[in-house]
Amino acid sequence: MIMDVPPKLPDQPTRFMDQLRALIRSRNLAYKTEQTYCHWIKRFIRFHGMRHPSTCSKKEVEQFLSHLAVQRNNSVSTQRTALNALVFLFREFLQQPLGELSFELARKPRRLPTVFTHDEVKAVISHLEGTSQLVARLMYGSGLRINEVLRLRVKDIDFGMQQIIVRSGKGNKDRVTLLPDSLLTPLSLQIEACLILHKQDLASGHGEAYLPFALNRKYSSAASEPAWQYLFPAGKLAIDPRSNVVRRHHLLDRGVQRAIGAAIRKAGIYKQANSHVLRHSFATRLLEAGYDIRTIQKLLGHADVRTTEIYTHVARKGGFGVRSPVDDGF
Structure with missing residues (x-):
């Protein structure tokens, strides 16, 4: 399904x-x-x-x-x-505006995000292989959410500009983020494997990727073109519930999340963590490197800079770059 x-x-x-x-x-x-x-x-x-x-x-x-x-x-x-x-x-x-509401406000505070150190990320990634490892490296290297990675299409990897285009991310917004140097070759190989599978699907009478109805109407042949194929295709064909067409969709997040969860345990990391911590860690590393918070906000796709600012509280050196007086000795 x-x-x-x-x-x-x-x-x-x-x-x-x-x-x-x-x-x-x-x-x-x-x-x-x-x-x-x-x-x-x-x-x-x-x-x-x-x-x-x-x-x-x-x-x-x-x-x-x-x-x-x-x-x-x-x-x-x-x-x-x-x-x-x-x-x-x-x-x-219902066309019945509610007007001003009066209700008990939630008091449960927003929790600080869990963040890995760079060495912890390396340890996690070392326990991954194949597709799961590449997905994890993209989350940490480009600040993508897991489903943003899995929904990437071949055309979204821009090697010339060395950037990744995220289509219809959270809030249904497009954005651009960086394409790390170290992932140029792995992504090229992934695209090659993806297109080989696509040719096999075409030969068997399939090979159409899912497109939203508006795009499908506008570009009637796009679904079969290499550019529109998912970068991380599923292992099996499936029936599209809207059109009943047999297609190869992208990988679902559950399998990759399980693999990353297992890698976290194998790495001996006892923080309350999941795959999304890799994205948190991307933002924290950029803050620690001194990058402007507005730039980080754009790369992450946050609508409000206050969402990005939460990472200042978990960046190393006290979040604000403050050195404790006890570290100066007695």
């Missing part, structure tokens, strides 16, 4: 959630946003005993958001995500 391809909706949806999904897609929001909004709206409906949202008002929204803070002890960011979903539901879908 292809997990990150939006399922096909009826041409004239009648079910509530199908109509909601259709509106979300008409606004060109990312599929991840669609999944998140639908998750919280379903939670809201269940919380109020399966009442239809059109029978609810700001009072019911305030009750739900307060419940998340008080009973569920959710974090500020979780409560804010739920709020965004419900604002979209009432304002955009």
